[in-house]
Every structure is written in structure tokens, then in C-alpha cells.
Amino acid sequence: MEVSNMRDGEVETPMSFLEGAARTFGDKISIIYNHHHRFSWRQTHQRCLKLASALAMLGISPNDVVAALAPNTPAMYELHFGVPMAGAILSALNTKLDASALAQILEQLEPFKVIFVDYQFIDSTLKACEMVSQKTLKPPLIILIPDYDQEPSFLVPQGTLHYNELLAMGQEDFKALTPSNESDPISVNFTSGSTGVPKGAIYSHKGAYLNSLATIARFNMKQKMPVFLWTVDMFRCNGWCFTWAMAALGGTNICLRNVSAKGIYDAIHLYKVTHFCGAPFLLDLIADASPSDTRPLPHAVSVTVAGVLPPLQVLNKVVELGFDLNIGYGMTEALGPVILRPWKPNSEDEFTKLNYGENSEFIQEVDVKDPETMKSTPHDGKTIGEIMFKGNTLMVGYAKNSQETEKAFKGGWYRTRDVGVRQINGSIVFKDRAKDILYPKGEAVSSIEVEAVLLNHPKVLKAAVVGRYDECFVESPFAVVKLKDGCSATAEDIIQFCEDHMATHMVPTSVMFGDLPVNSTGKLQKFLIREKVRTNKWE
Ligand SMILES: Nc1ncnc2c1ncn2[C@@H]1O[C@H](COP(=O)(O)OP(=O)(O)OP(=O)(O)O)[C@@H](O)[C@H]1O
Numbered sequence: 433m434e435v436s437n438m439r440d441g442e443v444e445t446p447m448s449f450l451e452g453a454a455r456t457f458g459d460k461i462s463i464i465y466n467h468h469h470r471f472s473w474r475q476t477h478q479r480c481l482k483l484a485s486a487l488a489m490l491g492i493s494p495n496d497v498v499a500a501l502a503p504n505t506p507a508m509y510e511l512h513f514g515v516p517m518a519g520a521i522l523s524a525l526n527t528k529l530d531a532s533a534l535a536q537i538l539e540q541l542e543p544f545k546v547i548f549v550d551y552q553f554i555d556s557t558l559k560a561c562e563m564v565s566q567k568t569l570k571p572p573l574i575i576l577i578p579d580y581d582q583e584p585s586f587l588v589p590q591g592t593l594h595y596n597e598l599l600a601m602g603q604e605d606f607k608a609l610t611p612s613n614e615s616d617p618i619s620v621n622f623t624s625g626s627t628g629v630p631k632g633a634i635y636s637h638k639g640a641y642l643n644s645l646a647t648i649a650r651f652n653m654k655q656k657m658p659v660f661l662w663t664v665d666m667f668r669c670n671g672w673c674f675t676w677a678m679a680a681l682g683g684t685n686i687c688l689r690n691v692s693a694k695g696i697y698d699a700i701h702l703y704k705v706t707h708f709c710g711a712p713f714l715l716d717l718i719a720d721a722s723p724s725d726t727r728p729l730p731h732a733v734s735v736t737v738a739g740v741l742p743p744l745q746v747l748n749k750v751v752e753l754g755f756d757l758n759i760g761y762g763m764t765e766a767l768g769p770v771i772l773r774p775w776k777p778n779s780e781d782e783f784t785k786l787n788y789g790e791n792s793e794f795i796q797e798v799d800v801k802d803p804e805t806m807k808s809t810p811h812d813g814k815t816i817g818e819i820m821f822k823g824n825t826l827m828v829g830y831a832k833n834s835q836e837t838e839k840a841f842k843g844g845w846y847r848t849r850d851v852g853v854r855q856i857n858g859s860i861v862f863k864d865r866a867k868d869i870l871y872p873k874g875e876a877v878s879s880i881e882v883e884a885v886l887l888n889h890p891k892v893l894k895a896a897v898v899g900r901y902d903e904c905f906v907e908s909p910f911a912v913v914k915l916k917d918g919c920s921a922t923a924e925d926i927i928q929f930c931e932d933h934m935a936t937h938m939v940p941t942s943v944m945f946g947d948l949p950v951n952s953t954g955k956l957q958k959f960l961i962r963e964k965v966r967t968n969k970w971e
Contacts (some may be wrong), residue, residue: 444614445637446644446676450477450513451608457682463506464703465687469580471506473682476513482602483514484609489601490546490573494519494609497541497620499572501525501534501557502550503689504662504671507577507595511548512666512675516618516637519609523620523632524667527552528952531559537622538564540632540831548595550577579689614638620831621669623764626955627867632831633765635670643767643825644676646796650772651707651736651758658683661699663691664710668953672709672768693721700733709736713954715757716742719749729754736760738769739955740880741785743887751777761788761862763848765827765840770796771860785884786862787855796823799845800854806843811854816863816876819852820845868958870899872908877938879958882909885933889926891919896948897940898962910965911940914948 453462454477462476463469471479492498498515500522502508508524515522523541525534527550538544538560549557554576565571574592611618615636622630648654660678662685664671678685686699691710696718699705708714714737718726738760741747750757760769771788800809800817809817826846829837840847851863863869864878871877879897886895893916900910911930915921923943930939949960963969 443610443612443637444641445516445610445618446640446673446679447513447517447608447610447637448641449644449676449679450480453477453679453682460682461684462679462682463509463685463687465506466580467702469506473679476510476679478604479599480510480513480517481604481606481608482599483510484517484602485604485606486598486602487515487518487520487546488606490598492518492520492546494611495617496520496546497523497544499523499525499538499541499544499547500549500667501527501553502548502577502666503527503552504666504687505550505577505689506580506687507548507550508666509675509685509687512619512670513679517606517608519611521617521620521634522670523622524670526622526630526667526952527665529556531556532563533625533952534560535563536629537632539567540622541620542568543570545572546575547572548575548577551579611637614641615828617828619670621667621764624953624955625951626957627865627959631764631833631836633827634829634831635767636828639767639825639828640670640673640676644673644680646825647673647677647768648681650769651709651734653677653681653683653707656706657681658706659686659704660684661686661696661703661705661708662688663696663708663714668710669764669768674709691717692725693717694725697721697725697727701727701730704731705733706731707734707736709738709760711953712737712739712741715746715750718753718755719746726753732756734758736769736772738762740883743884744785745888747775747785748777751775759785763850765846765848766796766821767825767827770821770825771798786880788860788862796821796825798860800852800860801845803847806845809854811856811858813853813855813861816851816853816869818866819848819850819860819862821848822846865958868898870897870907870909872899872906873937875937877909879909882911882930882934882938882940885930886911886913886926888933889921889929891915891921892926893917894948896956896958896961898958898965900942900965908941909938911943912948912961912965913943913945915945 453473458474462473463471498520500511576592577595617634618637618640619635620632622632686703734756736758757775760772762769801820803818809815822845849866851866853861864880868879882897883895886892894914896912897909899907926943949957
């Protein structure tokens with residue numbers, strides 16, 4: 433990557449948002465953490481410049497990858513600016529991974545010289561680095577991020593540098609490096625690993641810049657100064673690009689190490705939180721919160737989730753509690769949710785959960801296409817096609833995986849590998865991942881739709897549906913169900929429930945009970961379930 437020290441204003445990069453925030457909102461609070469740790473936008477800007485300067489002193493040069501493993505703390509926020517200001521590429525890693533899964537990811541990032549690690553994750557990082565170095569990795573320098581309320585010296589293992597020591601080395605008058613080309617990489621974000629090993633999606637400065645602005649528009653954040661509660665992981669698409677969008681707005685970031693219903697309600701009341709978002713488990717947290725943790729909302733609060741949604745009762749409960757609920761559809765490769773729509777309460781229809789409205793997308797083109805002919809599918813509510821995107825707010829490719837990159841952009845569109853249909857009014861209904869669609873008796877069945885019905889059974893906690901082939905290669909739906917604690921049910925009970933609530937060809941022909949494999953973000957790993965079914969491990 434070529435870089436120049438000259439800010440000529442022509443390169444679109446989210447780094448310019450932080451400069452703007454320091455200029456325009458210098459004294460305004462940028463970050464609050466654990467109540468008493470507060471920074472202004474001017475301070476955040478200065479700290480990021482020092483961070484960039486210190487990284488340059490450590491020998492980090494343009495195009496180097498800097499990894500980070502930390503929850504949503506101020507340091508993690510600062511890394512989103514400080515690393516690219518040194519011309520380097522930030523890879524924020526999933527804190528929920530165990531050492532061997534982390535090692536798989538580190539191998540994909542190799543070579544990298546520096547990894548920032550929150551004190552909570554130091555053991556798994558050391559183990560992962562050791563696993564990789566046995567193969568190839570030259571051990572990276574570990575920079576330890578302490579908790580803000582703990583004695584640093586107590587925590588620093590030998591051979592590591594302390595985050596605050598690093599900042600102290602840096603110069604505030606450092607001139608941030610700007611990429612000479614806006615397509616240069618700013619970050620690498622890993623997918624969730626629902627269908628296999630996570631893939632590293634590379635974001636460009638331009639994509640990050642445009643998607644941050646798109647995020648502001650999609651989430652209607654311009655009307656009043658947002659106070660954003662960090663419930664979405666910053667390692668997830670750089671916090672759905674809110675890391676950068678919040679600087680563009682000069683809003684306030686409320687950092688949270690751990691997410692809980694109490695933490696959410698407390699922050700809403702203490703700091704007047706206006707927005708928060710993340711995976712759908714947030715809705716279960718709110719809906720299941722004990723009455724002592726919940727309180728009437730003092731003002732409008734928007735919550736947005738993206739991913740396979742919980743049952744309708746949960747969505748409706750969250751709305752009853754007063755939240756403005758939005759649901760989103762997107763993925764790591766598209767820098768987060770692309771299509772967003774408000775949830776209308778008291779819907780009786782599971783189908784409406786999957787209907788993403790009439791193209792409310794911003795910047796990107798969205799279409800449903802026949803993957804072979806690339807023709808748009810008719811707006812008839814039944815022809816299944818692949819959901820595809822086009823635009824400047826997509827990844828530039830996968831790290832070290834040109835074959836997958838080529839496949840992903842075949843035909844000039846980003847292929848989501850998700851399938852959907854177009855309604856007569858043009859709205860897109862998400863059906864399923866292409867791999868997970870079943871064809872019993874030749875008719876397409878969405879595994880997600882069958883699972884949604886199963887989750888409405890009062891005794892079912894979790895459910896997964898995959899296809900099973902008989903000796904004549906005829907596919908039929910096979911359900912694996914985990915019951916709620918203390919509940920019992922037979923396969924016949926479950927099948928009867930399905931017969932009462934869905935079309936005959938969708939009804940599972942077999943039901944098994946047991947635990948379901950999920951990835952680090954709680955998503956079902958159907959490839960593992962299919963394998964178990966194929967090898968008759970459930971019986
Ligand atoms: N609202 C939604 N409802 C149902 N599924 C969704 C929704 N939004 C996103 N998804 C699913 O999540 C996927 C994106 O998730 P993510 O980028 O985290 O990686 P992943 O596909 O889970 O993991 P991997 O690519 O490693 O297998 C989408 O392609 C889609 O299948």
C-alpha cells in the first residue's frame with residue numbers, strides 16, 4: 433500500500449471523521465466507560481494520534497496488519513482510528529473464540545507484528561500464538577490492555593508492552609498517514625464461521641467511509657445527537673461501522689465490557705442512550721429480564737438486531753416494553769446490515785419476520801437473481817433466487833483466499849449465498865442460506881421457516897432442521913430439538929404440532945432430541961448437524 437503524509441482531502445477515509453469531531457465537538461464527551469472514565473472528542477483524537485505515532489515507532493509500517501482481541505472498551509474504540517492513522521490494517525478478532533479457533537484465524541492474518549490483547553484474553557492469546565508459531569508465526573509483540581480500574585503492573589506478563597506505556601511513547605503532533613488510494617485496506621473482519629472456517633473480509637477506506645455514512649442514514653441518526661450503547665461487538669464488522677459513524681456525528685459512545693439486561697436499562701437511564709444494536713440474543717435478554725432490572729423507558733430508544741430472529745412473542749414483548757425495534761439483514765462481507773426495516777408489533781405471521789420491505793437499502797443495489805442466468809427473478813412471491821448486492825460498500829475480497837473472492841463476485845455482483853423471493857410489491861423475503869434449503873418432494877422448503885414454527889412450540893428451546901436423504905436419494909426434513917429445562921415431549925408430539933401449523937411437505941419426518949452445535953456467536957452450525965445426520969450419529 434502506498435501512503436503519503438499529505439492530507440490533500442481527496443481520499444475518502446473514516447479517519448477524517450475523527451479530525452472533524454475534534455474540531456467541531458472538541459469538548460463534547462466521546463466515550464464513557466464504567467461511569468467515571470470519560471473522554472472528550474479532542475482527547476480521543478489526541479490519544480489516537482499518539483497511538484498511531486507509537487505504532488510507527490514500533491516499526492509498524494503501511495500495509496502491516498495489527499490484530500486486536502478486546503471487548504467494547506475505550507482502547508478498542510481508539511484502535512479503530514489509531515491503527516489506520518499509522519497506515520496499518522486493523523483486524524479486530526472475535527473474543528468468543530477458544531485458543532485453537534483463534535489460532536486458525538491468526539494463521540490467516542500472518543505475518544503480523546503486533547497484537548493488542550485485553551487482560552481477560554491474555555491466556556487464550558498466548559496459547560493461540562504458541563499453536564501458530566509451532567507452524568510458522570514469528571511471535572508477535574503483545575500489547576496488553578488492562579482494565580481501567582486495575583493496577584497495570586500486576587497484569588503485565590513478561591515480554592509484553594502495556595497499552596498506557598505505548599500511548600505515553602507517542603507524539604500528539606504526529607501527522608496521520610493517509611492512504612494514497614481509497615481502495616487501500618483499513619480492516620479485516622472475520623465472518624462468524626457458521627458454514628465452516630471463518631473468512632477474513634477486507635474493507636477499504638472508501639467502503640468504510642461510505643458505509644459509516646450509510647449507517648447514519650439507515651439508522652436515522654441525524655435528527656438528534658445519538659448516545660450509542662456498545663452492545664454490538666466492535667469485532668463484528670467494526671461494530672457495524674458505528675465505531676466510525678459515531679465520530680462522524682460527534683455523538684457519545686457508552687462502552688460496555690459485558691452485555692446484560694440490567695446494564696442496558698441502567699445505561700438508558702443514566703446516559704440517555706438513543707440507540708443500541710447487535711445479534712438477536714439482545715431481544716431475548718430484554719424480553720426475559722427480571723422485573724427488578726426493567727423500568728419504563730424515559731425516552732425513545734431504538735434497538736436493531738440482525739440474524740435469525742427469535743419467536744414472534746419475543747419481538748412483540750420488546751415492542752410492548754417500549755423499544756423501537758428494527759430488524760436488519762446483512763453480513764460481514766457487506767460491512768453489516770444492508771437492509772433495515774422497523775418491526776411492526778403483534779404480527780401473527782412468521783412470514784412477515786423474513787420480509788425485508790421494498791428495498792430500503794442505501795448506496796448498494798440489492799437484487800434477487802437466478803445464479804446461473806443472472807436474470808432478476810419475477811416479482812411473484814414464489815420464484816427463489818440468490819440475493820445479490822452491488823456497490824461501494826462491500827468488502828474488497830477475502831484475505832489470502834483469491835479463489836473464494838472470485839466466487840463471491842462472479843458475474844459482477846456480490847453473491848450472498850442466501851436465497852429469497854420477491855413479492856409483487858418488490859419487497860424481498862429472505863428464505864434461507866442456499867445450502868440449507870431442502871427439496872422434499874421437489875418443492876423448496878426453508879429450514880428457517882420450519883425452525884420458526886418449532887420454536888413456537890411451548891416446550892422447545894432450540895431447533896434445527898436439515899435434509900436427510902433415504903436410500904433412493906429422496907430428501908426429507910429432519911429436526912433436531914432441544915427442549916426447555918424440565919420439559920418432556922415425544923417426537924410424535926412435535927410432529928403433530930408441525931402438522932397443525934405448516935404445509936404437509938414441510939413437516940419433519942423425524943425428530944431427534946439433543947444439543948445443537950453453535951458457533952461462537954450462537955449461530956447454528958448446520959454443516960456439523962448434517963454430517964451427524966448423514967452418518968446416523970443421532971440414532
Ligand atoms: N435477518 C436475518 N435473518 C436470517 N438470517 C440472517 C439475517 N441477517 C443475516 N442473516 C444470515 O447471516 C449471514 C451473515 O452472517 P455472518 O457474516 O456473521 O457470517 P456467517 O455467514 O454466519 O458465517 P460464515 O460465512 O463464516 O459461514 C447471512 O448471509 C445470512 O445467512
